[in-house]
Amino acid sequence: MRSAVNTSTRNDTNRVNESFKSSSSGVAKETGRCLASRSDSSLVLAKCRTWGTLPDHLEIPDVSIPVDGKGKSALADAVLPETFTVDSCKLGDEFVDTSIIPGLRSKVIGKGVTATVKLMHRKGTGKQQYYAVKEFRRSRKENLQAYDRKVKLEFSIAKNLHHPNVVETIRLCSHAGRWSHVMEYCSQGDLFTIVQQRYLSFESQLCLFKQLFQGVAYLHSIGIAHRDIKLENLLLTQDSHLKITDFGCAKVFSELRRDLRSNDAECGEVFGKIRKCGPGVCGSLPYIAPEVLAEDRSYDPRFADIWSCAIVCLAVIHCGTPWGAAEEKDAGYSRFLKWWEEFLRSEPDRIVTGDVYPRIGKFFSDLRTKTLLRLILRMLHPIPEKRTTICDVMNDRWIKRIECCCPEPGKPSNCFEEFDGIIYRKVHNHLPPAKKGFLQRCI
Numbered sequence: 001m002r003s004a005v006n007t008s009t010r011n012d013t014n015r016v017n018e019s020f021k022s023s024s025s026g027v028a029k030e031t032g033r034c035l036a037s038r039s040d041s042s043l044v045l046a047k048c049r050t051w052g053t054l055p056d057h058l059e060i061p062d063v064s065i066p067v068d069g070k071g072k073s074a075l076a077d078a079v080l081p082e083t084f085t086v087d088s089c090k091l092g093d094e095f096v097d098t099s100i101i102p103g104l105r106s107k108v109i110g111k112g113v114t115a116t117v118k119l120m121h122r123k124g125t126g127k128q129q130y131y132a133v134k135e136f137r138r139s140r141k142e143n144l145q146a147y148d149r150k151v152k153l154e155f156s157i158a159k160n161l162h163h164p165n166v167v168e169t170i171r172l173c174s175h176a177g178r179w180s181h182v183m184e185y186c187s188q189g190d191l192f193t194i195v196q197q198r199y200l201s202f203e204s205q206l207c208l209f210k211q212l213f214q215g216v217a218y219l220h221s222i223g224i225a226h227r228d229i230k231l232e233n234l235l236l237t238q239d240s241h242l243k244i245t246d247f248g249c250a251k252v253f254s255e256l257r258r259d260l261r262s263n264d265a266e267c268g269e270v271f272g273k274i275r276k277c278g279p280g281v282c283g284s285l286p287y288i289a290p291e292v293l294a295e296d297r298s299y300d301p302r303f304a305d306i307w308s309c310a311i312v313c314l315a316v317i318h319c320g321t322p323w324g325a326a327e328e329k330d331a332g333y334s335r336f337l338k339w340w341e342e343f344l345r346s347e348p349d350r351i352v353t354g355d356v357y358p359r360i361g362k363f364f365s366d367l368r369t370k371t372l373l374r375l376i377l378r379m380l381h382p383i384p385e386k387r388t389t390i391c392d393v394m395n396d397r398w399i400k401r402i403e404c405c406c407p408e409p410g411k412p413s414n415c416f417e418e419f420d421g422i423i424y425r426k427v428h429n430h431l432p433p434a435k436k437g438f439l440q441r442c443i
Contacts, residue, residue, distance in 0.1 A: 086152045086155060086156060086172055087172070088171075088172040088173060088174060088179075089171065089172075089173055089174075090173065090174060090175065091120075091133070091173035091174060091175035091180055091182075092175065093123075094122060094123055094171065094173070095120040095121065095122055095123065095131065095133065095171075095173065095182060096120060096121060096122075096123055097120060098119045098120060098121055098130065106118040106119050106120050106133075107119045109132065109189075110132075110134075114136060114137050114139060115134050115135060115136050115137065116134070116135050116137070117132050117133065117134045117135075118132075118133050118135070119131070119132065119133070119185065120133045120182075130185040130187075131170065131182050131183065131184065131185055132182075132183045132184070132185045132186070133173070133180050133181070133182050133183075134180060134181045134183065135175070135178050135179075135180045136150075136151050136178060136179050136180070136181075137178065138178070147179075148179070150248075151172070151179040151181070152172070152179075154181070154247055154248050154250070155169065155172045155181055157224065157247045157250050157252065158181065158183075158247045158250075159172075161218075161219070161222075161224075161247075163214075163215060163218040163219075163409070164214075164241060164406050164408075164409065165211050165212070165214045165215030165218070165241065165242055165243060165244060165406060166215050166218065166219070166243060166244050166245075167183050167184055167186065167235060167243040167244065167245040168183065168184040169181055169182070169183050170182045170183060170184065183245070184243075186235035186236055186237045186243050186245075187237060187238045188235070188236035188237060188238065188240075188430075188431055188432075189235065189236065190231060190232050190233070190234060190235055190236075191208070191231040191232075191234040191235070191236065191242070191312075191316065192230075192231035192232045194236060194430075194432065195231060195315065195316050195319055196319065197432055198319060199432055199433060200316070200430065202368055203403065203428075204428065204429075204430045205313075205316050205317060206372075206402045206403075207240075207402065207403060207404050207405055207406075207428055207430065208234075208242050208316065208430060209313050209316070209402070210399060210402045210404045211241065211242035211404060211406050212229075212234065212242060212244070212309060212312060212313075213309065213390060213393050213394055213399065214394070214404075214406070214408050215242070215243070215244040216229070216244070216305055216306075216309060216390050217390045217391065217393075217394050218408075219244070219305075220302050220305070220389075220390050220391075223252055223253055223254035223255060224247075224250055224251070224252055224253070225250065225251045225253050225301030225302055225304065225305050226244065226247065226249065226250055226305055226308075227249040227250060227251055227277075227282055227283055227301055227304060227305065228246060228248070228249040228282065228283045228284060228287075228308075229244070229283075229287060229305055229308035229309055229312060230283075230284045230286075230287045230308065230311075230312065231312060231315055231316070232284075233245050233246045234312070236430060236431075238431070239405075239406075240405055240406075240428050240429055240430040240431060241405070241406040242406070249282045249283060251275075251277055251301045252275075253274055253275045253276070253277075253300075253301055253302065254273070254274050254275060274300060274302075276298040276299060276300055276301070277292075277298060277299055277300075277301050277304075278298055279294075279295045279296060279297060279298065280295060281293060281295060283304075283308065285324065285325050286311060286315075286321040286323065286324055286325065287307075287308040287311045287312070287321070288304070288307075288308070288325070288326060289303065289304040289307035289308065289326060289384065290307075290326040290327070290333075290382060291303070291304070291384050292304050293325060293326055293327055299384060300384060300385075302389065302390070303384040303385070303387045303389075304384075305390070306379050306387050306388065306389065306390060306393075307326075307379065307380060307384075307387065309379060309390075309393075310376050310379035310380045311380075313372075313376060314363070314364075314376065317367065317368075318363065318366070322336065322363045322364070323336070332363075335361060336360075336361075336380075337382060339358040339359050339360055339361075340358050340381075340382050342358065342359060343357070343358035343359070351378075352374050352377045352378050352381075353374065354374075355370075357373070357374055357377050358377065360373075360377075364376070364377070371398045372398075375388075375393065375396060375398070375399070378392075379393070403428070405428035
């Protein structure tokens with residue numbers, strides 16, 4: 001019996017070692033802008049570009065297309081025709097610039113390699129309701145047909161998503177030979193900018209984590225994996241609601257029953273076979289799961305999303321990520337992997353529970369509660385199949401007790417407090433503190 005246990009242990013340890021050795025051939029990895037190290041346990045948060053391998057051609061039903069740098073997307077639909085149409089309009093027919101000065105363009109609120117986001121409002125509704133209009137530019141390597149399909153495929157996914165923690169995509173518009181997605185406007189910007197200001201309380205951080213989990217649970221429940229979850233793709237509204245955006249790397253991994261295509265779909269009720277993603281990198285380097293970076297096998301995109309969510313949580317708390325890339329050549333990740341190897345050596349199927357978890361460094365041990373630490377470690381299990389699912393996360397008793405100012409549709413809010421026999425709804429405010437005027441600063 002001992003021999004059998006030892007053999008199993010060696011096999012599992014080898015699996016941890018060999019499963020996630022990254023093959024860097026064929027991929028030019030842009031690490032320069034992603035992360036800058038201050039010390040072994042402290043990292044500087046820096047913006048990351050979405051990247052990945054460029055596909056040679058479009059495939060049906062699993063369509064791979066480059067977006068926002070070098071990412072990939074797929075709309076896996078067996079009945080998708082070679083050419084398809086999407087309802088669209090001329091941008092100027094329904095939306096106008098926000099500038100009150102004739103001839104002056106709308107305010108640009110975001111700019112990337114392949115897209116620019118500006119503010120506009122709908123005609124005839126006044127200027128109170130703003131919309132974010134994302135205009136896509138065609139790359140030099142992209143022909144017109146590939147450009148059209150890329151924008152329309154992403155729109156086809158985003159337009160059908162309706163959840164409080166997912167950005168609402170409203171319209172597909174064209175202007176001057178370019179396509180634009182019209183989306184709801186999240187006035188407080190992205191989580192990257194917010195985290196840099198270091199004002200979020202621990203309670204606010206937990207509320208945002210729960211909102212992220214709610215959004216991802218909804219996506220997975222309808223058969224969609226995001227595959228590029230990062231601080232820059234999480235937006236905040238004036239009501240402190242977190243919204244997931246940018247579905248350029250999204251993967252439709254399963255078809256669902258028609259009655260589940262709603263924002264109250266239950267976790268795990270996927271109808272049909274799970275379609276795994278083929279080898280190839282997409283996403284933003286510090287957030288990418290090790291099995292994706294390895295590029296040597298197909299992977300389940302749901303587990304990749306879970307990994308990215310855990311890195312987001314750590315980035316919010318520490319204003320930095322624990323490693324630049326989940327590869328053995330990265331010192332931070334190499335140490336993390338060795339901790340897991342030691343943890344699994346005596347018992348390959350060992351799970352994180354109570355005080356039983358891998359020996360960890362300061363970056364992890366500094367987390368405020370052991371409950372959060374255990375959850376993060378379960379989300380960062382180096383073997384994807386043993387990683388916790390988003391359903392497990394949402395059903396965790398500790399997560400359920402977190403006060404959240406944006407409850408799931410159809411479910412009561414737990415964000416209440418009682419004072420003098422009267423129950424009040426607590427209002428969370430995750431917005432940056434108001435800047436004081438000159439007179440206030442002098443008082």
